[in-house]
Amino acid sequence: xxxxxxxxxxxxxxxxxxxxxxxxxxxxxxxxxxxxxxxxxxxxxxxxxxxxxxxxxxxxxxxxxxxxxxxxxxxxxxxxxxxxxxxxxxxxxxxxxxxxxxxxxxxxxxxxxxxxxxxxxxxxxxxxxxxxxxxxxxxxxxxxxxxxxxxxxxxxxxxxxxxxxxxxxxxxxxxxxxxxxxxxxxxxxxxxxxxxxxxxxxxxxxxxxxxxxxxxxxxxxxxxxxxxxxxxxxxxxxxxxxxxxxxxxxxxxxxxxxxxxxxxxxxxxxxxxxxxxxxxxxxxxxxxxxxxxxxxxxxxxxxxxxxxxxxxxxxxxxxxxxxxxxxxxxxxxxxxxxxxxxxxxxxxxxxxxxxxxxxxxxxxxxxxxxxxxxxxxxxxxxxxxxxxxxxxxxxxx
Numbered sequence: 001x002x003x004x005x006x007x008x009x010x011x012x013x014x015x016x017x018x019x020x021x022x023x024x025x026x027x028x029x030x031x032x033x034x035x036x037x038x039x040x041x042x043x044x045x046x047x048x049x050x051x052x053x054x055x056x057x058x059x060x061x062x063x064x065x066x067x068x069x070x071x072x073x074x075x076x077x078x079x080x081x082x083x084x085x086x087x088x089x090x091x092x093x094x095x096x097x098x099x100x101x102x103x104x105x106x107x108x109x110x111x112x113x114x115x116x117x118x119x120x121x122x123x124x125x126x127x128x129x130x131x132x133x134x135x136x137x138x139x140x141x142x143x144x145x146x147x148x149x150x151x152x153x154x155x156x157x158x159x160x161x162x163x164x165x166x167x168x169x170x171x172x173x174x175x176x177x178x179x180x181x182x183x184x185x186x187x188x189x190x191x192x193x194x195x196x197x198x199x200x201x202x203x204x205x206x207x208x209x210x211x212x213x214x215x216x217x218x219x220x221x222x223x224x225x226x227x228x229x230x231x232x233x234x235x236x237x238x239x240x241x242x243x244x245x246x247x248x249x250x251x252x253x254x255x256x257x258x259x260x261x262x263x264x265x266x267x268x269x270x271x272x273x274x275x276x277x278x279x280x281x282x283x284x285x286x287x288x289x290x291x292x293x294x295x296x297x298x299x300x301x302x303x304x305x306x307x308x309x310x311x312x313x314x315x316x317x318x319x320x321x322x323x324x325x326x327x328x329x330x331x332x333x334x335x336x337x338x339x340x341x342x343x344x345x346x347x348x349x350x351x352x353x354x355x356x357x358x359x360x361x362x363x364x365x366x367x368x369x370x371x372x373x374x375x376x377x378x379x380x381x382x383x384x385x386x387x388x389x390x391x392x393x394x395x396x397x
Contacts, residue, residue: 006345007036009080011064011095012087014040014050018183019109020086023136026337027084033345037080039064042091064095068102080104082132082348088186089193089200093118096133100125105132105348107341111204111377112370114194116394119374123396126367132347132357134340135365135373137208139265141336142283143300143324148267148276149213150319151288156309157271163250165210167202168264172236172256175229188234196377197234199225202265203254203380204373208365209267210252211372213278216244218252222388223380228257240380243390284330301327340364371396 008027013020027033037059041047044062051060061067064083071079082105085095093113096106100122112119112135126133139145151157176184186192187201194200211217220243225235236257242250255261266279278286288296288309296309301324306312324331343363350357361369375394383391 003032003349004077005031006033006081006348007079008033009067009083010035010038010040010058011067011083011085012040012091013038014047016182017086022138022334022337023084023086023341025334026341029334029338030342030345033341035084036078037061037067039067065098068095068098068104071102071104081352082107082344085109090114090191093122096122097125100129100131100133103129103131105344105351107134107136107344108370109136110208110365110370111135111194111200111373112367113374116371116374116378119371123367123371132344132351132359133367134344134347134359135367135370136337136340137205137212137365137369138333138336138340139205139209139280140212140364141339142280143322143331143339144278144283144286144298145209145213146319147298147300147303148269148278148286149215150316151276151286151310152213152269152271153215154311154313154315156274156311157269157276157288158273160214160216160244160246160248160269160271162248162268162270163210163214163216163244164268165206165250165252166264166266167206167254168258168261169202169254169256170259170261172198172229172232173259175231177232188232188236190233193234194377195234195381196225196238197232198236198254198256199238199240199380200377201254202256203238203240203252204377205265206252206254206267207373207376208369209265210250211369212361212365213267214244214269216246216248216250217372218250218376218393219243219245220390220392221252221376221379221383222390223383224388225380225384238380240383283332283336284327299327300324300331368396 039061040050047062048060083099085108099106177188221240223240226237238254240252269276275289285299305316347357379391379393
C-alpha cells in the first residue's frame with residue numbers, strides 16, 4: 001500500500017493572497033501531498049469564512065495558534081505533517097517558532113523573517129529540534145537552475161571571477177501603496193516588511209541565486225539602498241557590490257521601479273574558462289559561452305552528457321534522469337514550486353521514519369540560507385547608512 005499523502009496546513013493565504021495559489025497547486029501536483037487545514041487570515045471570523053469557501057474542503061481555524069494546538073487532539077493520520085507560511089514578513093517568525101516547538105516541520109515564504117535577531121532564534125530552534133525547515137526561494141526549483149548549479153560547481157567554467165545576479169520589476173514605479181493595493185501596502189511598510197523593501201522582497205532572491213549556483217559566499221559588501229518614489233518609506237532600488245570569498249566579485253541588484261520589467265530574475269556567471277547566462281523569464285534554457293566556439297544553448301529535456309562540454313558524470317546523469325515533461329512543453333513557475341515541495345516532502349518522510357535527512361540547501365533553501373538572506377539585508381542597511389562603506393558580512397555560528 002502506498003504511503004498516505006502528507007497533510008499540509010496553511011498559515012495565511014486568505015482574501016486573495018497571491019503566493020498561496022502557486023503553492024497550493026504545487027502541493028497537490030504529485031498526489032502525495034494535500035492541503036487539509038488552514039488559518040487563513042488574522043481576523044478569526046474572516047479566517048473561518050475563507051476556509052468555508054476554499055476551493056476544496058479544508059479544516060478551518062480562527063488562528064494559527066488554534067491550528068497548531070489542535071494537532072495533539074487529532075487522530076495521527078489527520079495531523080499536519082508540515083505547515084506552509086504564506087503571510088507578510090512580520091508573521092513568519094511566530095508561527096514558525098510555534099510549529100517547531102510543536103514538532104511540526106515548516107516551509108516558509110521568503111524572506112525568513114523580519115530581522116536578524118529573529119533569524120538567529122529560528123536557526124537555534126531548528127538545530128535543537130532537528131526537523132525539516134525550508135524557505136521558499138521559488139526559482140531554485142527551475143530545472144535549469146539546477147543544471148546551472150552543476151555546470152558552475154563542477155568547475156566547467158573554471159574559477160568564478162564575476163557574477164551579476166539581478167531581479168528587475170516595474171510594478172512599484174508609482175506610489176501604488178497609496179491606493180490601498182494589498183501587496184504594495186505591506187511590502188512598503190517597515191513594520192510589516194522589515195528594514196528593506198526592494199532588497200528584502202526580491203534582492204534576497206538574487207542573492208540566493210548567486211549562492212545556490214556558484215557555492216560562493218559574500219565576504220563583504222558596499223550597498224546603496226535608494227528610494228525613487230517620493231513619500232515611500234522603504235527602498236525601491238537596491239544595488240550591492242560584493243567581495244566573494246574566493247576573491248571574485250559580484251553585483252547583486254534589484255529594482256521595482258523599472259517600468260516594463262515584470263519578473264526579470266537573471267544571472268551571469270563569468271569564469272576563467274567560460275560564461276553562463278540564465279533568465280527565469282526564459283526558464284527552459286541556459287546559455288554557455290566558451291572561447292572561440294559558438295554559443296551553447298542547453299534546453300531542458302534535450303541535453304546529452306559527454307557532448308564535449310558536459311562530461312559523463314554520475315551527478316549529471318542523475319540530474320538528467322529526473323522525471324519531467326518532454327521538451328517543448330514548458331515547465332514554469334508552478335513546476336518550480338512543485339519541485340521544492342517534492343524535495344521537502346522527501347525530507348519530511350525521512351524525518352518521520354526516523355531516518356537521516358539532508359535539508360542542506362541542495363534542493364531547497366534551508367533555515368541557514370534564510371539566515372544568510374537576513375544577514376545580507378542587515379549588512380546592506382549598515383553599509384547604506386554609511387554611504388556605501390565596505391562592511392563585512394557576519395558568520396553564522
